[in-house]
Amino acid sequence: MTPPRCVYALFPWFCRACACGLAVALAGLFGFLLYRGLGTLGPSLLFGEADPWRAMWLRVAVMEGLWPACLGTLGLLGLTCLFAVPVGIAAGVCLAEYATGRTKAGLTFCVDLLASIPSVLMGLFGFTLVLFLRRTILPAANTCLLLAAGCLALLVLPYLVSATQKSLESLPQSLRLIGPSLGLGHGRTIRHILLPAAARSILAGVILAVGRAAEDTAVILLTGVVANAGAPAGLTGKFEALPFTIYYLAAQYQTPQELDRGFGAAIVLLALTGSLFAGAHLLHATLRRRWRDCP
Known part of the structure; x- marks a missing residue:
């Protein structure tokens, strides 16, 4: 049975309404967040009663501010990217350009299976790994920043693999013929033409x-994050992180002011991730101009 013509006429308006509804919901969420947390923004939110300049250089301890959580979040994200990005891109290149047949199907299934694992199970894996190491070869093993970053790297690895694989497989065949026509081998074609x-x-x-x-909060909750741990002392130490701080303030607040600090921490987390995204886009624009200007 063919739908009436009015359905086709209303479909574009339905799509526009859905897009506008998403924008309105996002604006409402940000508006509520700013309404509750904007009043808490200031040096005291980050540094408490400590001197901001000395606290930034870790010369004094910050007891009531979010600065240690910001440092812990940055360290956690840096280690996670260090572990996951090279491996994820290399695995995506392997699946797109080298693996074939059953090998490719099996590896793709493993990536999809890894992507379906909930974050809490990844945290339990890290915690169980510590227990195993304690009873075998490393009795002093404990949850720490390094373990949390490793578990987060496993959690986000499928995104990197899939993005690299699909982006390479979607390139036109005419682009793939440029390298062989210039006398380049397959590896140099991938490096100089396909990846850019x-x-x-x-x-x-x-x-x-x-x-x-x-x-993510579930992974770090089981692999090393604690409240009031201070700035990260090393890869094998405990740490603070903004997601856990937001969860802790929302679950354990005693006064409305403490809950508002949780909303302020959420704004700080959004600003931090937004800055990282802006930096990534700026890096991409810079590299794109450099590739375009190359003779």
Whole structure:
């Protein structure tokens, strides 16, 4: 049965309404967040009663501010990207350009299976790994920043693999023929032609992975984050992070002012991740201009 013509006429308006509804919902969410947390923004939110300049250089301890959580979040994201980005891009290149047949199907299934694992199970994996190490070869093993970053890297790895694989596979065949026509081997064609052409889509996968890692709480809750741990003392120490701080303030607040500090922490987290995204886009624009200007 063919739908009436009015359905086709209303479909574009339905799509526009859905897009506008999403924008309105996002604006409402940000508006409520700013309404509750904007009044808490200031040096005291980040540094408490400590001197901001000395606290930024870790010369004094910050007991009531968010600065240690900001440092812990940045360190956690940096380590996660260090572990996940090279491996994810390399695995995506392997699936798109080298793997074939059953090998490709099996590896793709493993990536999809890894993507379906809930974050709480990844945190339990990290916690169980610590227990295993304690009873075998490393009795002093404990939850720490390094363990949390490793578990987060496993959590976001499928995003990077899939983004790299799909961006390379979507390139036109005419672009793939440029390298052989210039006498380049397959590896140099990937390095000098295909990867630069797919860089925008790959960067989108990196941004998605960073956002996923920045907001996760379940993994770090079981692998090393604690309240009032202070600035990260090392890779094997405890740490604070903004997602856990927001969760802790929302669950344990005693006064409305403490809850408002949780909303302020959420604004700080959004500003931090937004700055990372802006930096990634700026890097992509710079690299794109450099590739375009190359003779």
